[in-house]
Amino acid sequence: MKFALTVNGKARTVEAPGDKPLLWVLREELALSGPKFGCGQGLCGACTVLLDGEAVRSCSTPLSAVGKAKVTTIEGVGATAVGQRLRAAWVDLDVPQCGYCQAGQIMSAASLLAANPRPDDAAIDAAMSGNLCRCGTYHRIRAAIHQAAAGGTRRAARDGETGHAG
Amino acid sequence: MPAETDRRFVLKALLAAGGALAFDIELATAATGPAAGPALGAFVRLNPDNSVTIIAKNPEIGQGVKTMLPMLIAEELDVAWSAVRIEQALVDPARYGPQVAGGSTATPTNWLPMRQAGAAARAMIVAAAAEQWGVPAAQLTTAAGEVSHAASGRRAPYAAFAAAASRQAVPAMATLTLKDPARYSIIGQPQRGVDTPAIVRGEPLFGIDTRLPGMVHAALLTPPVRGAVLRSFDAAPALALPGVLKVIPLRRIGEADAPIDALAVVAESWWTASEARKVLLATWDNEGRERHSDAAFAAAAQAAHAGKPQVPVLARGDAATALAGSARQLTATYTYPFAAHATLEPQNCTARFAEGKIELWAPTQLPGGGAALIAKTLGLAPGDITIHLTRAGGGFGRRLQNDYMALTAAIARELPGRPVKLLFDRQEDFKLDFFRAAGFHKFEAGLDAAGKLVAFRNHLVTFGANGKPGRGADLEATVPAELVDHADLGVTVLETNVPLGWLRAPGSNALAFATQGFLDEVAAAAGKTLPDLMLDLLGAPRSIAPPAGSRSPAFDTGRAATVIREVMRQAEWRGATPGRGFGFYFSHRGYFAAVADCRREDGGIRPVKVWVAGDIGSTIINPLNAEQQIRGSVIEGMGHVLSGLKVPIDQGQVQVANFDGYALPRIDVVPEIAISMVRSDNPPTGLGEPAMPPAIAALANAISSLTGQRLRTLPYEPA
Ligand code: FES
Ligand code: FES
Numbered sequence: 001m002k003f004a005l006t007v008n009g010k011a012r013t014v015e016a017p018g019d020k021p022l023l024w025v026l027r028e029e030l031a032l033s034g035p036k037f038g039c040g041q042g043l044c045g046a047c048t049v050l051l052d053g054e055a056v057r058s059c060s061t062p063l064s065a066v067g068k069a070k071v072t073t074i075e076g077v078g079a080t081a082v083g084q085r086l087r088a089a090w091v092d093l094d095v096p097q098c099g100y101c102q103a104g105q106i107m108s109a110a111s112l113l114a115a116n117p118r119p120d121d122a123a124i125d126a127a128m129s130g131n132l133c134r135c136g137t138y139h140r141i142r143a144a145i146h147q148a149a150a151g152g153t154r155r156a157a158r159d160g161e162t163g164h165a166g
Numbered sequence: 167m168p169a170e171t172d173r174r175f176v177l178k179a180l181l182a183a184g185g186a187l188a189f190d191i192e193l194a195t196a197a198t199g200p201a202a203g204p205a206l207g208a209f210v211r212l213n214p215d216n217s218v219t220i221i222a223k224n225p226e227i228g229q230g231v232k233t234m235l236p237m238l239i240a241e242e243l244d245v246a247w248s249a250v251r252i253e254q255a256l257v258d259p260a261r262y263g264p265q266v267a268g269g270s271t272a273t274p275t276n277w278l279p280m281r282q283a284g285a286a287a288r289a290m291i292v293a294a295a296a297e298q299w300g301v302p303a304a305q306l307t308t309a310a311g312e313v314s315h316a317a318s319g320r321r322a323p324y325a326a327f328a329a330a331a332s333r334q335a336v337p338a339m340a341t342l343t344l345k346d347p348a349r350y351s352i353i354g355q356p357q358r359g360v361d362t363p364a365i366v367r368g369e370p371l372f373g374i375d376t377r378l379p380g381m382v383h384a385a386l387l388t389p390p391v392r393g394a395v396l397r398s399f400d401a402a403p404a405l406a407l408p409g410v411l412k413v414i415p416l417r418r419i420g421e422a423d424a425p426i427d428a429l430a431v432v433a434e435s436w437w438t439a440s441e442a443r444k445v446l447l448a449t450w451d452n453e454g455r456e457r458h459s460d461a462a463f464a465a466a467a468q469a470a471h472a473g474k475p476q477v478p479v480l481a482r483g484d485a486a487t488a489l490a491g492s493a494r495q496l497t498a499t500y501t502y503p504f505a506a507h508a509t510l511e512p513q514n515c516t517a518r519f520a521e522g523k524i525e526l527w528a529p530t531q532l533p534g535g536g537a538a539l540i541a542k543t544l545g546l547a548p549g550d551i552t553i554h555l556t557r558a559g560g561g562f563g564r565r566l567q568n569d570y571m572a573l574t575a576a577i578a579r580e581l582p583g584r585p586v587k588l589l590f591d592r593q594e595d596f597k598l599d600f601f602r603a604a605g606f607h608k609f610e611a612g613l614d615a616a617g618k619l620v621a622f623r624n625h626l627v628t629f630g631a632n633g634k635p636g637r638g639a640d641l642e643a644t645v646p647a648e649l650v651d652h653a654d655l656g657v658t659v660l661e662t663n664v665p666l667g668w669l670r671a672p673g674s675n676a677l678a679f680a681t682q683g684f685l686d687e688v689a690a691a692a693g694k695t696l697p698d699l700m701l702d703l704l705g706a707p708r709s710i711a712p713p714a715g716s717r718s719p720a721f722d723t724g725r726a727a728t729v730i731r732e733v734m735r736q737a738e739w740r741g742a743t744p745g746r747g748f749g750f751y752f753s754h755r756g757y758f759a760a761v762a763d764c765r766r767e768d769g770g771i772r773p774v775k776v777w778v779a780g781d782i783g784s785t786i787i788n789p790l791n792a793e794q795q796i797r798g799s800v801i802e803g804m805g806h807v808l809s810g811l812k813v814p815i816d817q818g819q820v821q822v823a824n825f826d827g828y829a830l831p832r833i834d835v836v837p838e839i840a841i842s843m844v845r846s847d848n849p850p851t852g853l854g855e856p857a858m859p860p861a862i863a864a865l866a867n868a869i870s871s872l873t874g875q876r877l878r879t880l881p882y883e884p885a
Contacts, residue, residue, distance in 0.1 A: 016435075024437040028383075031376040034368020036559070038510050039592045043825040048512060074368030087366040094358040097794050098228025099365035100372060100510045100559025125834035132825060134510040134560045135228050137794065138799030138833040 002052025003063055007032070019027030019065030022056075023047045025063050026073060034074035034103045038132070048104035048111075051071050055111035058128075072110075074103035082113045082148065089147040097135035106129050109145050118149050173462060177286050187212040187328035187753055189287045201495040209262075210239060210287060213330040216311050216323040220706075222257040222632050223262040223435045225531050226361070229854045230791035231272045233360045235280055237787060241352040242284030242345060245311040245324070252360045257533040257553035267531040267556070268668065268853025270754035271786065277849055278843050287343045294330035294335075295322065316553030339550060347785065356790035365548035369465035373529030373556040376516040378585040382411060384577050386594050387443040389450035390562045391857045393663050399448040400537055404431055409438040410581065411534075413446065419576045420569035423631070424665035426598065434670040436589055455663040456818040457660040458502075458782050460604075464814075466625035467606035471499065475625045475656025477633055480643045480713055483652035488621035492612025496691055500609065500680035502880040505669055508828055511559020512595040513570040517578035518585040520783040523550040524578060527808060528571050529558035536568035540575045562802075563638075565669035593823040600667025601813055602637035603629040605676050611685040617692030619703065621652040625680070629666060630659040638672030638732055644681055644711050645752070648721065663818050670802060671855040674753035678859030679806070680864050683750045686867045689874060692839060695741055696748045696867065697730050698758070703732075714792040719755050725781050728844055729759045733779035735763035736842050745872040749863025756856025760800070760864035764872050771808065771869055773837040776800050780843055784852040797839050798859045803861035804831045807869065810881045 006013045007030060021040075026032040026049070035058050038046030042060040043088075045118045049058045050072040077083035086106050096102045105128065110126040112119055119127065124145050133141065189210040211219040220239055226232040232252060240250050250665040255262055266272075289306060295313040296303035299320060307314050309563035314321040324331075347354070364371055387395070401413035429446055448797040470476075489495060524546065530536050534552045540551055558565055560726035574588040579695040590598060605628050611622035624647070630636040635657055647653040669675060682696065689699035707724025730750055733739075739748070739761060749757045758780040764773050778796055786792045803809045809829040814821040822828045870877045 013479065019433070020437055024284055024435060028435050028437075031377065032368070033370045033377070037589070039825050041592070041824055041826075044510065074366075078367070090356065090366045091362050094356075094362055094790050094794075094833075096359060096365045097230075098510070098558065098560045098799060099359075099361065100228075100366050100453075103368045106366060129832045129834045132510065132701075132830055132832065134508060134562075134830060135794075135799035136831065136836070138831075138836045139792070139797055139802065139839070140834060145875065 002063060003066070005066060005071060007071045008073060009079060010151065015061070016063055019062045021059050022049070022063055022066055022071070023058035031071050032075050036100055036103060038101070043110060045104040046101050048107040050107055052109055052113065055108045058066050077106060079108055080110070083110050085152050085158040086110055086113070086144070088145040088152055093140050093144045093147065095137050095140040095144050097137050101126040101133045103130060105133065107139055109148070111123060112145070113149055119145065175507065177336045179287070179334065181332040182211065182775060184614060185328055187325070187331055194683055195581050200209070210243070210247070210283070212328060214325050214328070215295055216325040217251060217476050217686070218243065218311070218491050219253060221255045221541045222252050223268040224265050225266045225555050225558060227558040227565065229267060229529055229795065230359060230755050231267065233791065234788050235272065235276055237352050237357060237573045238280035238432065239284040239352055239871050240274065242281045243288050244308040247352045247357060249311055251411070257537065259534050263614055264377045265533055265731065267561055268563060270614070270756070270854045270856065273850050273852045274755060279433055282339055282342060283691070283698060284812060285335055286339070286349045287586055289337045290331045290334040291324050291327050291336045294327040295377055298330055300652055337869055346544070353787055354785060358790065371557040372511055372559050373516070373527060374514045374559070374589060376556060376587060378516065378518065379589060381516070381585040382434060382581065383438060383439050384430045384432045384586050384588040385439035385446060386573070386588065386590060387446055387619070387826060388426060388433070388597055390679050391450065391452045391455045391663070392597065392820060393424070393426060393716045394450035394452045396429070397449045397451050399429055399446050401446070403561045404442040404775050407442050407445070407849070409439065410442045411435040414577055415571060416576050419572050420519045421539065421567055421665065422530065422741040424569070424600070426569070428573070428587070430573070430583065432577065432586060436587070439453065440591055442880060443743055446562050447554060452818060458663045458818045460814055461852055463604065463660060463662070464606070470609040470658040471606065476658040476831050477656060479641050479655040479657060481654050485621045485623050485652040485654035488652035489610055489612040489623065492620055493615040494575055494613040494691060496611045496613070496688060498684055498687060498876070500607040500878045502662065502676050502679060502813060503604055504604045505806070505811040506562035506596055506813050506822065507562045507598040507667070507669055508596070508830065509558070509560035509562060509564050512590045512592060513564070513598070514589040515574035516585060516587040516796055517574045518583070519527060519575070519578040522546065524575055525552040525554070526571060526574065527554045527566035529556045529565060530568055530571060531558070531561045531563070531565035532568060535566070536571040539568050539572045541573045544575055550744060562670045563672060563767050564599065566668050569598065588623070592825070595825070596828070597820045600637065600665045601876060602675065603636060605639070607680045607681070611684070611688050613688070617694070619650050619688055619692070620645060622646055622650045624653045626657045628657050628659055629662045630879065631661060633659050633697055635659055636666030638668045639666050640673060642673055642677065642718065643716065644677055645700070646681070646685060646749070648710050648790050649705070661814065664815055664820065669860045670732045671753055674855070674859040675862060676750055677808060678749060678863045679749040682751065682863035682877070683866055683878065685834040686747070686870065697734050697739060700730055700750055701727055702754070703862050721752055722757070725757045725846055726750065727844070729757045729779045732842055732844050733759040733761050736840060737777040742871065745868055747864045747867030747869070748870055749860040749867060751856070751859035751863065753859055754856045755782070755851035756853065759861045760860040762864040762868040764860070764865070764868040771882065772798070772835060773804060773865060773868070775838045776861060776864065777840045778842070778861065781846050781859055782843070782853055783848040784845055785850045786843055787850060792843070792853050793841060795853045796841050799858035800839050800861040801831050801836055803858050803865060804835070806862050806880060807865040808882055812881055
């Protein structure tokens with residue numbers, strides 16, 4: 001079947017079965033490998049993308065369910081100011097360890113900040129607990145979200161920091 | 167795994183095309199021998215624009231080595247870190263020495279040779295400048311990739327001397343003076359991960375992101391019972407599905423001790439391949455493997471504990487007599503389950519086989535092992551195998567086993583000329599893991615009338631084959647065995663059909679829980695707290711040699727006591743407090759102590775704060791990454807103790823299929839983590855693992871003190 005999608009601001013047409021998960025459409029048909037496969041069942045958040053600004057698990061979203069919604073992936077999130085600030089904060093605080101979960105983390109954070117521009121720790125935890133980080137980078141994820149929310153300043157970023165090696 | 171610094175290297179300088187100065191450093195070891203021939207490319211390249219390209223030789227799995235090793239070279243080369251570009255090396259052990267991510271070995275093995283290599287290259291550039299300017303080399307200084315001559319005010323970028331430097335004699339290592347650490351501008355400074363910008367842009371970096379022209383995809387169907395043999399299948403219904411290209415039976419492929427049978431479905435799309443597995447109608451012969459079950463293991467362990475250990479590990483003094491004669495005896499059994507790695511990036515590999523040669527793209531921690539396994543699986547010569555290292559989405563020891571590379575190679579052989587990517591789905595990733603062995607410890611302790619520990623026994627019922635413990639399943643002589651007069655350690659080995667593997671801080675992650683838990687009981691019986699008991703046991707600062715034949719390093723009781731005192735100070739330890747626990751452990755050459763505070767919340771238990779104190783020597787090479795490694799270790803430790811890193815085995819089957827059955831810590835449960843590093847006058851050692859074992863012990867002991875019920879089985883499960 002043919003589907004017309006809007007992905008990262010561009011019109012794309014894909015030929016694929018309607019029950020093919022959006023994740024595999026993005027990774028295989030559209031060569032967008034930023035969204036990651038972690039569990040395939042909505043349990044880890046590695047595949048998170050935005051549909052009309054809201055975080056969804058693309059592994060559990062069939063292509064046929066996308067409809068006219070605008071799809072944003074990690075590759076395109078920099079087109080918004082929030083996305084840019086998130087990426088910058090992630091780099092500034094060096095959030096990733098292995099990095100595999102981070103695309104999903106940033107997309108969930110983008111969805112959170114769109115709905116709640118100044119989340120506190122509890123709001124961050126609630127919005128981000130569907131995103132597993134096997135390496136345990138959670139302190140910096142929290143700090144980076146605060147930093148992006150504050151417009152990119154370091155002070156807020158250190159709120160979530162609790163200790164320093166060395 | 168070699169952990170010693172038996173490294174030597176050969177430095178060659180040559181002028182490469184375009185005027186770049188290439189330093190070719192062959193890091194061979196006695197074990198791998200010298201490089202077979204002239205190497206392609208260069209380890210360190212000084213480019214005409216004065217930027218420097220450094221090869222990152224080891225696999226990057228999130229431990230930060232791709233950033234850390236080049237930092238060592240750049241520091242002594244004396245260039246600005248911002249001028250450094252980093253490229254991932256191909257796999258070539260003859261050239262780079264062992265390319266391994268495991269055992270926290272990268273720092274101890276590379277600390278000296280990497281800095282020497284940088285210093286030698288710098289010395290050749292300085293010699294060239296001295297020659298060109300007609301001044302003594304001793305009058306020249308360097309900084310940020312420039313040579314300066316103070317007396318004449320002359321300065322020039324390194325690149326200006328590329329041609330002349332390439333003709334200089336390579337200095338003898340003995341003549342090199344390494345930098346005074348007080349002058350370090352890269353080492354010891356927080357440096358961001360070199361791939362971080364690409365990660366936040368979602369660029370393809372990981373094994374799973376490999377994309378080659380004409381590539382097809384493979385998914386695996388494996389039997390419910392690990393190791394079962396493929397009896398029959400029907401490929402026709404799968405082949406009738408659109409996009410399915412081939413069904414390939416695989417027989418006895420994988421690591422030598424754990425070969426598997428499987429069906430590989432190859433399709434245009436991985437999702438298509440994955441869906442097609444459902445219609446394969448495969449049948450399997452279990453050949454009795456369904457007799458392996460947790461219940462049977464527990465019963466066998468109990469029976470074994472009634473007798474003597476099958477294999478003695480250590481005997482000092484006369485533990486039996488000392489126990490019998492002691493004023494007070496304690497005995498307890500500690501157990502922990504099988505545990506999986508659950509790297510967030512499932513195992514995968516891409517390969518292209520053509521004309522008797524194979525090229526692979528693999529997120530592996532041990533590419534040399536992968537090459538050897540592929541050579542054996544396909545009957546190829548090592549020279550016919552090329553391996554590209556990709557970034558790995560976590561390792562934790564899982565990728566020290568290269569079964570997925572062998573499986574991919576076997577599939578690629580059936581598709582000559584066609585690149586194929588094999589990706590495990592999450593269930594296969596759990597099913598095909600190499601597990602941290604479960605274990606059953608029977609401890610006995612004897613205290614004298616004054617409450618001093620005089621005798622200690624530990625009988626570990628573990629897993630392996632033919633009386634030999636499997637990977638990471640051995641019993642090491644650990645505190646307090648080497649600190650009491652009468653000690654007796656031994657193991658009994660059970661068999662299981664699930665293969666064993668190295669899980670972050672192998673052995674130590676389990677032994678820390680069991681031994682420090684039992685010692686916490688001993689301390690209470692003696693009317694002390696565990697850190698005080700530990701300090702008593704450690705006694706005066708001294709070095710304790712490992713037992714004969716052991717590959718472990720010596721144990722420095724002074725370093726141990728220092729980190730214990732440091733964590734007590736940080737956490738303001740004031741005797742027994744409900745909800746508070748302590749743990750110490752020495753592993754991977756790192757001395758770490760932890761204190762954890764837990765409280766009850768929402769019907770469960772929640773760690774509120776964890777303090778960690780550690781000593782890994784004189785230098786924290788990259789503090790930004792060090793902090794992450796330690797926090798990650800504490801959080802993974804929480805997974806062992808509280809969240810439930812537990813893989814039940816029932817009738818030969820792995821009872822975990824996805825993350826809903828294997829609870830890893832999430833952002834909403836992480837505690838505050840306070841880190842304090844003690845510097846000691848020792849060469850720096852690794853940080854990927856040693857902080858985790860004591861955190862596990864501290865969390866477990868905190869739960870015991872909170873509930874008043876001794877936690878002797880991991881993970882904690884609320885009654
Ligand atoms: S891959 Fe989609 S939630 Fe895990
Ligand atoms: S950084 Fe490795 S899973 Fe999050």
